[in-house]
Amino acid sequence: MQPLIIIGAGLAGWTTVREFRKLDAATPVMLITADSGDFYAKPSLSNAFAQGRSPAQLVSTPAAKLVETQNVTLRAHTRVRAIDPVRRVVTTSHGKFAYRDLVLATGAQAMRVPLAGDAAGSVLSVNSLQDFSAFHARVVGTDSSQNHSKHIVILGAGLIGCEFANDLAGAGYRVSVVDPAERPLAALLPAQAGEQLQGALAELGVTWHFGCTVRAVDQNPDKSDPALRVSLSNEVQVLTDTVLSAIGLRADTALAQTTGLACERGIVVDTALQTSDPHIYALGDGAQYASAGGRTLPFVMPIMSAARALAATLAGQRTELVFPLMPVTIKTPALPIVVAAPAPGLAGQWTSNDPGLWQFMGAENRQHGFVLTGQHTARRGEQARLVQV
Numbered sequence: 597m598q599p600l601i602i603i604g605a606g607l608a609g610w611t612t613v614r615e616f617r618k619l620d621a622a623t624p625v626m627l628i629t630a631d632s633g634d635f636y637a638k639p640s641l642s643n644a645f646a647q648g649r650s651p652a653q654l655v656s657t658p659a660a661k662l663v664e665t666q667n668v669t670l671r672a673h674t675r676v677r678a679i680d681p682v683r684r685v686v687t688t689s690h691g692k693f694a695y696r697d698l699v700l701a702t703g704a705q706a707m708r709v710p711l712a713g714d715a716a717g718s719v720l721s722v723n724s725l726q727d728f729s730a731f732h733a734r735v736v737g738t739d740s741s742q743n744h745s746k747h748i749v750i751l752g753a754g755l756i757g758c759e760f761a762n763d764l765a766g767a768g769y770r771v772s773v774v775d776p777a778e779r780p781l782a783a784l785l786p787a788q789a790g791e792q793l794q795g796a797l798a799e800l801g802v803t804w805h806f807g808c809t810v811r812a813v814d815q816n817p818d819k820s821d822p823a824l825r826v827s828l829s830n831e832v833q834v835l836t837d838t839v840l841s842a843i844g845l846r847a848d849t850a851l852a853q854t855t856g857l858a859c860e861r862g863i864v865v866d867t868a869l870q871t872s873d874p875h876i877y878a879l880g881d882g883a884q885y886a887s888a889g890g891r892t893l894p895f896v897m898p899i900m901s902a903a904r905a906l907a908a909t910l911a912g913q914r915t916e917l918v919f920p921l922m923p924v925t926i927k928t929p930a931l932p933i934v935v936a937a938p939a940p941g942l943a944g945q946w947t948s949n950d951p952g953l954w955q956f957m958g959a960e961n962r963q964h965g966f967v968l969t970g971q972h973t974a975r976r977g978e979q980a981r982l983v984q985v
């Protein structure tokens with residue numbers, strides 16, 4: 597029997613394995629991944645500093661344990677280079693493997709903007725445990741008495757940028773955040789909620805540089821500490837030890853595209869997570885879901901729903917994916933926030949009669965989303981019941 601092959605050992609890959617094994621203990625499953633296959637909760641990367649957790653401590657289940665409990669063949673440190681959808685064979689850095697069905701759980705890539713300067717190559721981004729290990733080593737240094745980074749510049753005041761800003765500032769580092777918008781999370785939150793977050797993080801010591809971008813990152817010409825000089829588009833210069841780019845993620849469609857699968861903002865999948873090839877499925881940060889009106893949904897909750905539906909389909913019961921309402925918790929302890937965003941482009945407006953609650957109201961006074969801040973985050977259940985999905 598040819599195996600079910602899953603590419604990717606992130607939340608999407610491993611959750612699909614777990615859900616599939618609940619329904620089918622017999623079909624051979626092979627998981628192929630470019631990384632070690634160890635399981636970690638990616639959201640923990642942006643609150644590890646304040647908790648004093650090292651990269652190694654973030655692994656929640658070692659790959660060897662999953663291989664044993666889930667009865668899978670793991671091909672770790674193995675990159676899939678090509679897929680032959682006619683012969684149903686994948687070509688990897690360590691050989692070829694035939695499949696019955698294939699799941700692409702290949703995630704997203706951190707977006708990068710081209711920067712000028714002789715130290716532009718030193719800019720880091722974090723979208724995996726491996727990335728986080730490199731960032732952690734840079735920030736903490738090998739000799740903490742000499743090399744301890746004191747100042748980190750973060751590019752991007754979106755979700756991940758704000759979470760890292762809170763985490764690092766909470767752990768005692770100086771943090772500056774640069775963003776072309778006027779306030780943090782400008783694309784996600786109503787203005788007043790963004791201003792609340794801006795104030796809360798400023799109180800924690802975060803310095804904001806809004807309305808500008810980073811133009812160049814150079815070695816500090818003084819050749820003294822700190823090591824880097826960041827030049828902003830408004831002519832301001834900031835001396836810093838480390839620069840973290842957190843300007844967003846883009847679905848990784850490279851492999852799907854070379855296979856000839858339909859791709860737009862992500863790998864296009866129908867309501868049963870099938871790609872344009874009947875034996876290839878996709879989910880996770882790399883997928884563009886018909887069940888979400890053609891959106892990508894790079895969050896944990898959509899992956900859990902998608903993996904359950906996909907496992908049932910792969911076990912022989914074609915299952916349509918229906919997403920429930922999926923509010924996102926933003927891990928900024930300085931101002932906890934819960935957001936249930938309305939679908940992009942939906943007509944309506946944010947209204948608020950309360951400093952910690954915003955409701956997105958559309959036609960016929962229907963509620964399509966909400967934002968809760970501070971102690972109001974406890975009202976998540978109450979607000980979720982009011983939203984028309």
Ligand code: FAD
Binds near residue numbers: 895
């Ligand atoms: P990934 O975890 O990126 O996994 C992709 C896998 O594919 C990897 O194992 C990779 O090695 C493998 N791979 C890729 N290409 C190949 C190839 N060609 N061959 C072999 N293997 C390949 N979401 C929330 O809902 N709440 C949060 O609080 C939250 N916090 C976050 C904090 C941070 C810092 C980040 C970066 C994300 C956060 N998210 C959060 C988003 C959430 O973590 C992601 O949506 C989720 O982890 C994505 O899982 P994935 O399996 O789709 O992708």
